[in-house]
Amino acid sequence: xxxxxxxxxxxxxxxxxxxxxxxxxxxxxxxxxxxxxxxxxxxxxxxxxxxxxxxxxxxxxxxxxxxxxxxxxxxxxxxxxxxxxxxxxxxxxxxxxxxxxxxxxxxxxxxxxxxxxxxxxxxxxxxxxxxxxxxxxxxxxxxxxxxxxxxxxxxxxxxxxxxxxxxxxxxxxxxxxxxxxxxxxxxxxxxxxxxxxxxxxxxxxxxxxxxxxxxxxxxxxxxxxxxxxxxxxxxxxxxxxxxxxxxxxxxxxxxxxxxxxxxxxxxxxxxxxxxxxxxxxxxxxxxxxxxxxxxxxxxxxxxxxxxxxxxxxxxxxxxxxxxxxxxxxxxxxxxxxxxxxxxxxxxxxxxxxxxxxxxxxxxxxxxxxxxxxxxxxxxxxxxxxxxxxxxxxxxxxxxxxxx
Amino acid sequence: xxxxxxxxxxxxxxxxxxxxxxxxxxxxxxxxxxxxxxxxxxxxxxxxxxxxxxxxxxxxxxxxxxxxxxxxxxxxxxxxxxxxxxxxxxxxxxxxxxxxxxxxxxxxxxxxxxxxxxxxxxxxxxxxxxxxxxxxxxxxxxxxxxxxxxxxxxxxxxxxxxxxxxxxxxxxxxxxxxxxxxxxxxxxxxxxxxxxxxxxxxxxxxxxxxxxxxxxxxxxxxxxxxxxxxxxxxxxxxxxxxxxxxxxxxxxxxxxxxxxxxxxxxxxxxxxxxxxxxxxxxxxxxxxxxxxxxxxxxxxxxxxxxxxxxxxxxxxxxxxxxxxxxxxxxxxxxxxxxxxxxxxxxxxxxxxxxxxxxxxxxxxxxxxxxxxxxxxxxxxxxxxxxxxxxxxxxxxxxxxxxx
Numbered sequence: 001x002x003x004x005x006x007x008x009x010x011x012x013x014x015x016x017x018x019x020x021x022x023x024x025x026x027x028x029x030x031x032x033x034x035x036x037x038x039x040x041x042x043x044x045x046x047x048x049x050x051x052x053x054x055x056x057x058x059x060x061x062x063x064x065x066x067x068x069x070x071x072x073x074x075x076x077x078x079x080x081x082x083x084x085x086x087x088x089x090x091x092x093x094x095x096x097x098x099x100x101x102x103x104x105x106x107x108x109x110x111x112x113x114x115x116x117x118x119x120x121x122x123x124x125x126x127x128x129x130x131x132x133x134x135x136x137x138x139x140x141x142x143x144x145x146x147x148x149x150x151x152x153x154x155x156x157x158x159x160x161x162x163x164x165x166x167x168x169x170x171x172x173x174x175x176x177x178x179x180x181x182x183x184x185x186x187x188x189x190x191x192x193x194x195x196x197x198x199x200x201x202x203x204x205x206x207x208x209x210x211x212x213x214x215x216x217x218x219x220x221x222x223x224x225x226x227x228x229x230x231x232x233x234x235x236x237x238x239x240x241x242x243x244x245x246x247x248x249x250x251x252x253x254x255x256x257x258x259x260x261x262x263x264x265x266x267x268x269x270x271x272x273x274x275x276x277x278x279x280x281x282x283x284x285x286x287x288x289x290x291x292x293x294x295x296x297x298x299x300x301x302x303x304x305x306x307x308x309x310x311x312x313x314x315x316x317x318x319x320x321x322x323x324x325x326x327x328x329x330x331x332x333x334x335x336x337x338x339x340x341x342x343x344x345x346x347x348x349x350x351x352x353x354x355x356x357x358x359x360x361x362x363x364x365x366x367x368x369x370x371x372x373x374x375x376x377x378x379x380x381x382x383x384x385x386x387x388x389x390x391x392x393x394x395x396x397x398x399x400x401x402x403x
Numbered sequence: 404x405x406x407x408x409x410x411x412x413x414x415x416x417x418x419x420x421x422x423x424x425x426x427x428x429x430x431x432x433x434x435x436x437x438x439x440x441x442x443x444x445x446x447x448x449x450x451x452x453x454x455x456x457x458x459x460x461x462x463x464x465x466x467x468x469x470x471x472x473x474x475x476x477x478x479x480x481x482x483x484x485x486x487x488x489x490x491x492x493x494x495x496x497x498x499x500x501x502x503x504x505x506x507x508x509x510x511x512x513x514x515x516x517x518x519x520x521x522x523x524x525x526x527x528x529x530x531x532x533x534x535x536x537x538x539x540x541x542x543x544x545x546x547x548x549x550x551x552x553x554x555x556x557x558x559x560x561x562x563x564x565x566x567x568x569x570x571x572x573x574x575x576x577x578x579x580x581x582x583x584x585x586x587x588x589x590x591x592x593x594x595x596x597x598x599x600x601x602x603x604x605x606x607x608x609x610x611x612x613x614x615x616x617x618x619x620x621x622x623x624x625x626x627x628x629x630x631x632x633x634x635x636x637x638x639x640x641x642x643x644x645x646x647x648x649x650x651x652x653x654x655x656x657x658x659x660x661x662x663x664x665x666x667x668x669x670x671x672x673x674x675x676x677x678x679x680x681x682x683x684x685x686x687x688x689x690x691x692x693x694x695x696x697x698x699x700x701x702x703x704x705x706x707x708x709x710x711x712x713x714x715x716x717x718x719x720x721x722x723x724x725x726x727x728x729x730x731x732x733x734x735x736x737x738x739x740x741x742x743x744x745x746x747x748x749x750x751x752x753x754x755x756x757x758x759x760x761x762x763x764x765x766x767x768x769x770x771x772x773x774x775x776x777x778x779x780x781x782x783x784x785x786x787x788x789x790x791x792x793x794x795x796x797x798x799x800x801x802x803x804x805x806x
């Protein structure tokens with residue numbers, strides 16, 4: 001007997017028919033003799049509907065009240081799913097994050113899980129109940145409801161899998177696994193049977209929508225075996241584990257992200273620690289900075305460029321302007337019409353040929369590169385947003401058509 | 404400075420416009436220097452929509468999961484109301500029943516409040532925040548969500564008023580007070596400025612929709628000053644207090660209830676304690692029994708008749724049939740096409756003329772009486788359902804046209 005955590009996203013529970021389908025998958029797993037913890041997102045458009053209600057009343061509501069509002073979405077899902085399983089005659093119970101005791105930081109709308117109490121869930125599992133838990137949410141030290149931000153339900157699932165030493169954490173979604181790139185852009189994209197945490201992490205953080213990087217980070221940290229699998233078709237998905245089978249090519253996949261903005265501080269006086277200062281300011285506003293690049297400017301000055309999420313552009317510009325005195329720059333250049341294309345693969349950067357081949361593909365497609373950044377297993381280029389899809393196709397073709 | 408509890412029902416918060424209106428009433432009260440605790444029901448049709456979602460998936464869901472589902476309704480209301488108050492620049496915070504610590508019994512869908520923790524709410528009031536609490540719900544000993552059944556939000560409001568020794572508990576509704584009878588049936592019905600707990604209790608328990616008797620019982624027990632007032636018009640409502648001003652007539656009002664069913668156990672062998680046995684069986688199924696009547700039947704047998712809520716008729720019949728052996732009756736007669744009309748007033752039963760005048764009114768209207776029951780301040784008659792409205796009008800005219 002194994003303990004399996006199964007997470008279903010909003011599109012998998014969007015109406016009664018889909019909930020019955022999800023209940024069928026859960027029932028099958030339970031009836032094979034497994035303990036099952038289920039994690040659910042809010043139904044389909046529920047979150048958007050709730051946000052619309054809130055905006056109609058006050059477009060500048062506090063994040064604390066927004067979390068209070070949005071948390072109802074998952075509570076509805078878990079109750080309905082429990083009802084569906086009851087209809088099949090299976091013992092089950094739904095629990096909210098506060099009933100489980102999913103303790104988080106107090107950063108509303110973007111909280112981090114700190115600790116999960118195991119007593120209540122364990123007691124229910126011991127009574128052979130299927131336990132259905134609200135994803136995406138936690139409670140902070142005061143007992144206030146928090147939400148975990150983007151990809152929050154995946155993170156809830158992995159955190160529960162870690163807390164209960166689950167044998168497997170299955171992320172059910174509307175695609176059937178992780179692809180070498182977005183199959184809607186590149187029809188020759190291939191589904192991977194396995195991928196390592198590190199590769200998945202880079203793909204996820206570089207824009208592959210299938211999993212959020214926070215959940216993969218957590219899975220890597222606690223060695224949680226994950227599987228991305230379709231809730232619509234019964235076929236094997238993609239396993240994410242410590243060391244995936246080494247495949248022929250060094251490239252695991254190609255990802256894109258068009259939700260970024262590019263900011264440059266131009267004409268910085270030479271001031272040691274200015275990059276750190278920029279980081280610190282962004283962090284104070286909870287803005288994630290990616291791809292920092294420092295370069296020599298004209299005269300004796302330097303430029304610092306970095307990318308952030310589009311939604312944070314206004315906030316970033318305003319805090320930088322506020323600190324113009326101490327940062328000592330000439331002016332800010334900002335552009336949200338950029339995109340990022342990344343290739344990810346084990347040992348990628350130790351194989352010089354790969355970078356060369358990537359640039360060759362972009363050169364042949366006539367695409368301009370604005371910035372380059374790399375990690376041990378990733379190479380990213382920042383491009384004009386309009387070039388992104390062509391770039392993905394060009395790079396994918398270059399590497400995967402050789403097989 | 405006073406502490407005021409204000410409760411708004413589902414129709415008062417049904418959409419953004421109504422929530423802004425409610426926020427305006429709260430703001431006015433707060434800005435006059437009062438501490439304010441707000442209790443809200445779910446928005447308009449939310450509860451019905453959630454029930455419909457549940458029924459589509461499983462018409463026989465457990466009450467535990469139904470409570471989990473329905474509790475989201477009030478959570479949505481309190482978050483939205485907090486957002487509206489934030490939009491007016493007022494400090495406020497929404498809290499669910501579990502965040503406050505509204506502890507209840509574990510009877511799902513019909514729980515009773517046992518204890519309210521005061522720490523969290525007190526801390527928020529001390530910071531001059533308006534505190535907005537979900538009505539209708541509690542948590543049981545296990546930390547499971549319960550709902551309080553009919554009139555639950557009124558009960559939440561009175562219980563909070565009692566726990567915090569509030570100076571006033573205002574029940575905002577879509578009528579402007581308590582009337583001598585339903586003004587939709589009897590256009591000459593008058594609004595009362597004051598009414599005593601006991602009179603309100605009898606009116607409420609006899610079908611007057613404006614307040615549920617549980618909330619009035621609680622108000623009487625803890626001497627909570629209540630006021631029923633309109634959320635749509637700014638004018639005085641009806642005050643409910645220990646001793647109301649004695650009015651000229653002995654009759655405070657006329658109420659009706661058409662949601663009842665009438666059950667008779669016919670041909671009972673003489674067996675002491677059979678009435679108790681019937682009570683005990685009904686209580687085991689959580690069925691409230693009203694208006695018990697024991698009468699001499701044919702031969703050596705007796706009949707016992709009583710009324711219950713229509714919804715409980717099937718359950719009542721089946722448990723009585725199951726216990727036919729021990730109860731020793733001949734057969735059951737059941738009828739859900741009955742209604743109850745009650746007149747309520749201080750000292751009513753000590754004035755024999757009132758009963759006589761009531762029966763005279765019904766006689767003149769040609770209406771048959773099936774059963775009669777009385778309390779110190781109430782006289783109820785069970786009638787054919789089709790006669791109920793005519794009976795209300797006949798009795799009201801008889802008493803109030805004399806003024």
